[in-house]
Amino acid sequence: MLDVAPQTEVRELTYAEAIREAMAQAMEADPRVFTFGEDIGTYGGAFGVTGDLIHRFGAERVIDTPISELGMAGVAVGAALTGMRPVLEFQFSDFSLLASEQIINQAAKIRFMFGGKASVPLVIRMPGGSGTGAAAQHSQSLEAIFAHIPGLIVLQPSTPHDAKGLLLSALDNPNPVLIFEHKLLYKVKGPVPAQAYRVPIGQAAIRREGGDVSIITTGIMAVRATAAAERLAAEGIDAEVIDLRTIRPMDVPAIVKSVKKTSRALIVYESVKTLGVGAEISAAIAESEAFDYLDAPIARLGGKEVPLPYNPVLEKASVPQEDDIFNAARALVREGHI
Amino acid sequence: MATQVILPKVDMAMEEGTIHAWKVAEGASVKAGDLLFEIETDKANMEIEAPAAGVLGKILVKEGVVTPVGAVVAYILAPGEKMPEAAAPIAKPVEILAAASPAPMATPIATSEQNTKLRATPLARSLARQSGVDLASIHGSGPRGRIVAQDVRKSQAVPAAPVAVPTSAYETIPHDNMRRTIARRLVEAKQTVPHFYLTADCDIGALLALREQINQGAKDFKLSVNDFVVKALGLALRDVPDANVSWTQDAMLRHATVDVAVAVAMPGGLMTPVLRDVPARGMADLSNAIRDLAARARARKLKPEEYQGGSSAVSNLGMYGVREFAAIINPPHATILAVGAGEERAVSRNGQILSAQMMSVTLSADHRAVDGALAAELLRAFRNYIERPLTMLV
Numbered sequence: 001m002l003d004v005a006p007q008t009e010v011r012e013l014t015y016a017e018a019i020r021e022a023m024a025q026a027m028e029a030d031p032r033v034f035t036f037g038e039d040i041g042t043y044g045g046a047f048g049v050t051g052d053l054i055h056r057f058g059a060e061r062v063i064d065t066p067i068s069e070l071g072m073a074g075v076a077v078g079a080a081l082t083g084m085r086p087v088l089e090f091q092f093s094d095f096s097l098l099a100s101e102q103i104i105n106q107a108a109k110i111r112f113m114f115g116g117k118a119s120v121p122l123v124i125r126m127p128g129g130s131g132t133g134a135a136a137q138h139s140q141s142l143e144a145i146f147a148h149i150p151g152l153i154v155l156q157p158s159t160p161h162d163a164k165g166l167l168l169s170a171l172d173n174p175n176p177v178l179i180f181e182h183k184l185l186y187k188v189k190g191p192v193p194a195q196a197y198r199v200p201i202g203q204a205a206i207r208r209e210g211g212d213v214s215i216i217t218t219g220i221m222a223v224r225a226t227a228a229a230e231r232l233a234a235e236g237i238d239a240e241v242i243d244l245r246t247i248r249p250m251d252v253p254a255i256v257k258s259v260k261k262t263s264r265a266l267i268v269y270e271s272v273k274t275l276g277v278g279a280e281i282s283a284a285i286a287e288s289e290a291f292d293y294l295d296a297p298i299a300r301l302g303g304k305e306v307p308l309p310y311n312p313v314l315e316k317a318s319v320p321q322e323d324d325i326f327n328a329a330r331a332l333v334r335e336g337h338i
Numbered sequence: 339m340a341t342q343v344i345l346p347k348v349d350m351a352m353e354e355g356t357i358h359a360w361k362v363a364e365g366a367s368v369k370a371g372d373l374l375f376e377i378e379t380d381k382a383n384m385e386i387e388a389p390a391a392g393v394l395g396k397i398l399v400k401e402g403v404v405t406p407v408g409a410v411v412a413y414i415l416a417p418g419e420k421m422p423e424a425a426a427p428i429a430k431p432v433e434i435l436a437a438a439s440p441a442p443m444a445t446p447i448a449t450s451e452q453n454t455k456l457r458a459t460p461l462a463r464s465l466a467r468q469s470g471v472d473l474a475s476i477h478g479s480g481p482r483g484r485i486v487a488q489d490v491r492k493s494q495a496v497p498a499a500p501v502a503v504p505t506s507a508y509e510t511i512p513h514d515n516m517r518r519t520i521a522r523r524l525v526e527a528k529q530t531v532p533h534f535y536l537t538a539d540c541d542i543g544a545l546l547a548l549r550e551q552i553n554q555g556a557k558d559f560k561l562s563v564n565d566f567v568v569k570a571l572g573l574a575l576r577d578v579p580d581a582n583v584s585w586t587q588d589a590m591l592r593h594a595t596v597d598v599a600v601a602v603a604m605p606g607g608l609m610t611p612v613l614r615d616v617p618a619r620g621m622a623d624l625s626n627a628i629r630d631l632a633a634r635a636r637a638r639k640l641k642p643e644e645y646q647g648g649s650s651a652v653s654n655l656g657m658y659g660v661r662e663f664a665a666i667i668n669p670p671h672a673t674i675l676a677v678g679a680g681e682e683r684a685v686s687r688n689g690q691i692l693s694a695q696m697m698s699v700t701l702s703a704d705h706r707a708v709d710g711a712l713a714a715e716l717l718r719a720f721r722n723y724i725e726r727p728l729t730m731l732v
Contacts, residue, residue, distance in 0.1 A: 263461050263487065295461040295487045296480070335347065336459075336480040 008195035016049045016186040018160035019125070022167040023050070023087065025196040027057050030085060033171060036063035036072065037089030046091045047127055047186050073099035073124070077107050077176075080122040085171055092138045093126035093180055096146070107176040108151030119174040123167070128180040129220060129270055130319055136307035139315070141219070141271035143180045147248040147280075153177040153201060154247040156219040160190040162245055165199030173201060180247075182220045204251035206258070210240035212333050213264040216255055216281055218244050221268040221320060228325040237333050247277055255281060256288040263295035266329050266338070270319045273302025299338045301328050340422050341390035343374065343412040344482070345405050348384045353479075353587075354406050358383055362394050368414060375411070390414045395421045404588070408482035458485035465490040470515070477587060494522045516607040527666050531585075532705040535664045536717050542680050543695045545727040552621070559622040563697070564600075564654045567677055569624055569730050571652060572596045572616025574719035581716040582649045584670035585707040591670075599651035599671065600628055602635040609635040610668055612648040621731065649673070656680060662698040672707040673716065676700045697724070 013021065026033045040050040041064035054062040065072050069090060076086040090096050096103065103124070111119045130139035147154040153175050157163040163181065170177035207226045210233075215225040222243035229239040240258050244251060259265045265285055267278040278300040285291070285298055301320040309315050328338040345355055358378040362368050368388040376383050388394075395413040399405050413421060456473050458466070462485045466473045469490070476493045478485035513521075542563065549561050575582040575596045584591040596617050599610040611631035613624065634640050649672055653665040656679035665676040676699065683696040699720070703713040723730050 263459075292460045292464045295459045336484060336486055 008193040008197075010191045010193050012189045013160050013164075013192040014187050014189050015157075015160045015163050015181070016047060016051075018164040018190075018192045019049050019167055019181070020051050020053065021192070022164040022196070023053060024056060026085075026087075026168060026171050027053075027061060029196070030171070032083065032085040033087065034061040034063065034079075034084065035087040035089065036065050036075070038065055038067055038091045040064060040089050045089065047183065049125075049181075049186065050089070069095045069098035070102060073102035073107075076122050076124070077102050077110075077120055080107075080120045080176075081110065081118055085121055085123075087123045087125060087167075087171070090124065090126035092134070093128035093142055094137055094140050096124065096126055096142065096178070100145075103146065103152070103176065103178070104149050108149045111175065112151060120176050121171075121174045122176045123170045123179065124177070125167070125179045125181060127183045127186070129182040129184060130303075130308045130315055131184045133310060133312055133315065134183070135310040139308040141180070141269075141303065143178075143218070143247050144271050144276045144280075146178050147277065151175065152248065155179045155201065155245065156247055157181065157199075157245060158185065158217075158219055158222040158243050160188065160192045162199050162205070162243075164192055165197050166201065166245065168196055169198045169201050172198065177201075180219065185220055185223070188223075199245070202246045202249045202251055204254040205243045205245055206254070207241040207243050208239065210238035211262055212238045212240075213266055213329050214240045214242060214255070214258040214262045215325065215329055216242045216244065216258070216265060216267045218247060218269045218277055221270055221325070224320065224322045225268055225325050228322050228329060231322075231326050232329055235330065237330060239329055244281075250280065250284065252284045252288065255284060256290045259285050259288075259290040260293045263293050264332050265290075265294070265298045266325070266332055267298065267300045267302075268320050268325055268328075269300075269302050271303055272305060273300055274305060276302055278302050296332055296336045299328060299332050301325060301338075340395065340416075340419060341392065341414040342410045343389060343414060345377065345399070345407055345409050345411050346386060347407045348377065352407055354404050356404050357399055357401050357411060359401055360397060362388070364394055364397050367391075367393050388414060392416050392419075406483055406588075456485065457483055459487065461487040462490045469494050493526065494518075514606065520607055523668065524666050527669055531667050531669060533664075533667060533702050534705055534710065534713070535700050535702050536710075536713055537662060537698060537700045538717050538721050540697045540699060540721050540724045541685075541694050542697045542724060545724055546680070546695055548727045556622075559625050561621055561625050563656070563680055564652065564677070565621060565625040565628060566724065566727060566730065567654065567675070567699075568598055568600060568613060568628065568652050569616060569619075569621060570720050570723035571650060571675055572598050572613070573723050573730060574716050575650060576617040577719045578712065578716045581673065581703075581708050581712050583672050583707050584649060585672060585704055586670075590707060593649050597648040599645070599648040599668065600632070601651060601653040601665075602632045604636045604638075609638075609640060609645055610648075610651055611635050611640055611645050650675065652677060656697065662700055664700050665702050667702050667704050669704075672704045673713065674702045675720070676702065 023035060039046055041054040041059060041062050044051045050062060072088055076088040079086045107120045107122055128141050143154050143156055146152050153173060155166045155177060157166045167179060170179060207222055208229045217225045225241045229241050232239045240262055242254060242258055267281045269277050271277060282298045282300060301324055304318045306318055308318055331338045355377045358376040360375045361373045370388055370391045372388045373385050374388040375386050377386055392414040395415045397412045399411040457478060458473050465487055471490055471494055473485055476485050476489050479489050480486040545566055553560055582593050582596055595615045597612050597614050598616045599612045602609050602611060613627060651668055651671055651674045653674060654677040655663060656677055659679050662678040663676045665674045667674050678698040680695055680697040682693055684691055685694045701713055701717045
């Protein structure tokens with residue numbers, strides 16, 4: 001199949017519908033693909049992503065599981081090892097921690113430890129992020145924890161188009177792939193080609209071109225940064241917005257190229273700022289040839305150092321919002337620091 | 339960890355501010371958000387809050403001292419914590435700069451970081467490297483005086499020449515360093531120094547007679563009119579010390595000696611060697627020194643200390659028959675005297691038209707450093723010396 005679908009019908013679908021369409025197309029094309037998770041069958045998924053898939057593909061390929069993340073992940077690793085293409089859904093990405101033994105110690109290691117004779121083509125989909133009032137144990141952004149592990153691929157799509165294309169790429173990939181979807185994006189609509197297509201793993205997207213500052217983002221922050229960039233343009237600041245889409249392997253060349261052009265880097269991500277994805281992006285810039293092009297310190301906006309509050313005002317204040325990005329980018333360009 | 343308290347930028351145009359009043363005493367404890375000090379900008383007084391809780395350590399910037407934005411003015415310490423070692427009080431800028439003769443412009447802006455490396459972004463550094471610009475000569479506009487790329491670009495900006503579509507054959511002559519330096523410095527001077535111009539006509543009859551008398555039979559020297567002009571300007575600057583100054587962002591530098599530069603034309607450019615301590619020198623000595631410096635300037639053999647510094651300069655185009663012109667000030671100078679040709683002119687004296695040897699001079703002045711009346715006073719002093727030349731010899 002092609003990376004970009006030519007001459008295909010393009011509809012407006014929600015992010016959730018785009019994921020469901022990718023699942024359906026993959027299941028139609030490949031009998032090895034099946035999906036399982038808590039409440040994904042009859043109920044259609046806690047966020048409605050799987051929807052009617054159980055009616056289209058049957059309960060043997062769309063399986064409701066007990067509440068047992070470690071057991072589910074073990075099943076997924078075993079199924080992948082024996083030639084299936086499992087797509088596991090965790091109801092909240094926070095629960096992936098229960099399965100970390102299977103993900104980190106098994107799925108990520110097996111291909112290496114068996115010298116490539118076995119591989120674990122496993123996909124785990126899970127909603128992350130805050131903004132729904134789901135409080136501290138259901139609102140985290142844990143991608144950095146998994147992105148730290150060699151052998152795992154970590155994706156964070158921000159548009160319906162990428163949610164579909166990255167899921168199909170993940171299913172082609174022989175390695176374990178974790179997809180951090182965002183709860184607030186599920187109902188967001190965007191253009192999605194009807195045909196099956198791939199968005200390449202490890203390739204960032206430039207959401208807006210600009211010359212004054214590179215806003216390097218992950219996940220939903222790409223959406224907020226693009227909105228902020230339009231407001232910055234009205235103030236005469238021309239921001240470039242980079243949506244990494246893949247956290248690991250990271251598209252460092254795209255970041256370096258942009259920073260060499262703009263000389264200023266603002267990194268925006270929802271997960272906790274300290275020791276997070278932004279530190280890796282920042283270090284990648286500082287270690288690269290972009291260093292000599294920097295005209296201001298590299299700046300980061302990330303989540304605050306708190307368990308995410310339930311209180312909606314505090315919850316919003318705990319992660320970067322559009323205004324924060326706008327203000328930080330403006331200060332970086334005008335004042336040379338945020 | 340000690341928290342730095344910095345002088346904040348409270349409006350977009352603010353480059354420096356003055357602490358009007360400290361509201362917390364050294365050693366007193368503060369909470370984050372407590373009123374810490376008031377600053378005075380050119381627009382208003384603003385109340386500044388403590389950025390952290392703790393004990394106010396040593397106050398580094400006292401009330402009333404003009405301080406660059408971003409400078410550390412105090413530290414807030416955790417209980418029992420000592421002051422960081424780098425925390426030296428900011429000396430008065432004037433004291434530091436006054437010690438920095440003979441090349442005051444090369445002195446970095448005085449801050450608490452006087453002894454540390456220059457602050458410049460990587461891009462500013464690589465631009466400076468590529469274009470051979472000395473970062474120390476650039477004023478940083480970024481936070482805490484950090485030099486950013488824009489500052490380097492500005493410092494070397496040469497106005498974009500209108501793109502001339504060549505209609506006939508031409509030869510491309512690559513710029514040498516002197517040409518680039520002339521272009522950069524003069525653009526900078528003409529764009530950043532607010533020039534104004536005062537012209538006076540001087541009767542040089544007595545001076546020409548005196549010159550002839552002195553030169554008659556002299557073997558070791560031969561005085562030129564220009565030698566007298568340099569001497570007269572030096573004496574005038576001595577008599578009007580407020581004009582013997584250099585402008586800097588932080589303070590006016592009033593020079594202890596009177597050093598006058600002389601513009602020397604040479605193939606491919608010009609140099610301005612500086613005559614030190616002009617008022618104290620005899621005419622023969624001064625004349626020979628000018629001759630020597632000019633010869634070595636043309637041979638490109640001057641040492642940097644021979645063309646740096648000074649507070650004024652003489653540019654003389656009289657030998658080309660130029661009647662009068664206005665010259666561009668060469669910072670750190672505050673003035674420059676453009677000298678036209680000595681020529682016989684009809685003048686009116688007490689109702690009589692008579693013939694006199696006249697010379698017109700135009701003084702360009704940096705209005706930041708020298709106001710109109712002061713420049714006029716300097717020019718009047720100069721003219722008095724030129725028209726009564728014997729007073730130059732006592």
